[in-house]
Amino acid sequence: KAGVTQTPRYLIKTRGQQVTLSCSPISGHRSVSWYQQTPGQGLQFLFEYFSETQRNKGNFPGRFSGRQFSNSRSEMNVSTLELGDSALYLCASSLITGVQETQYFGPGTRLLVL
Amino acid sequence: AQSVSQHNHHVILSEAASLELGCNYSYGGTVNLFWYVQYPGQHLQLLLKYFSGDPLVKGIKGFEAEFIKSKFSFNLRKPSVQWSDTAEYFCAANSNSGYALNFGKGTSLLVTP
Numbered sequence A: 001k002a003g004v005t006q007t008p009r010y011l012i013k014t015r016g017q018q019v020t021l022s023c024s025p026i027s028g029h030r031s032v033s034w035y036q037q038t039p040g041q042g043l044q045f046l047f048e049y050f051s052e053t054q055r056n057k058g059n060f061p062g063r064f065s066g067r068q069f070s071n072s073r074s075e076m077n078v079s080t081l082e083l084g085d086s087a088l089y090l091c092a093s094s095l096i097t098g099v100q101e102t103q104y105f106g107p108g109t110r111l112l113v114l
Numbered sequence B: 001a002q003s004v005s006q007h008n009h010h011v012i013l014s015e016a017a018s019l020e021l022g023c024n025y026s027y028g029g030t031v032n033l034f035w036y037v038q039y040p041g042q043h044l045q046l047l048l049k050y051f052s053g054d055p056l057v058k059g060i061k062g063f064e065a066e067f068i069k070s071k072f073s074f075n076l077r078k079p080s081v082q083w084s085d086t087a088e089y090f091c092a093a094n095s096n097s098g099y100a101l102n103f104g105k106g107t108s109l110l111v112t113p
Helices: none
Strands: A005-007 A010-013 A019-024 A031-038 A042-050 A053-057 A064-068 A074-078 A087-094 A109-113 B003-006 B010-014 B019-021 B023-026 B031-038 B045-050 B056-058 B064-068 B073-078 B087-095 B098-103 B107-112
Touching (some): A005 A087, A010 A019, A019 A087, A019 A109, A031 A074, A031 B098, A042 A064, B003 B087, B003 B098, B010 B019, B019 B107, B023 B031, B023 B087, B031 B064, B031 B073, B045 B056, B045 B064, B045 B073, B073 B087
Parallel strands (some): A010 A109, B010 B107
Antiparallel strands (some): A005 A019, A019 A074, A031 A042, A031 A087, A064 A074, A087 A109, B003 B023, B019 B073, B023 B073, B031 B045, B031 B087, B064 B073, B087 B098, B087 B107
């Protein structure tokens, strides 16, 4: 089975721009979560989608948003980029939403904001 | 507040040495625990997980972890490390009331030949 895929893998943007990242979950998985990884803050949860609905949300500003499509693919959008948004953005998928579920991670999209 | 802490940020071992990486969690109620590994240039991979039952869990590549409820700990162990175990190791947790994984800051392990 193919793993979680994320596109693009690398991205360079300037302050004030907006960016959209894409995630395709493992086939059959219906839950998609997003995490931000930085050297200073480590891995932090952004949000989780299940059946096109946001089920959980982390403590990030409203500039960070996402959505999920009927095929379970998900996109994450960051508007009005700031230098501090430079990070590795990881997508994870699991079969269903629920706490005793294993989340499988993709390779990430590395975003650099100049 | 719910949190996960990892004791060692950087560990250097010689091949064949034994490994123990510390992980403590602060959660009320039922907790689910995970260890993930990130090899250089690769994505996060699940090493092992604990939901319930036998507190000693075995994972891939010879790793194991022990859940000690009284100590709020979930330490990762391997009897004999190899150079290929060089990686960053993350402990993570969630509870039965929240799906989001809470990660520790990670431990960078370097195994020297």
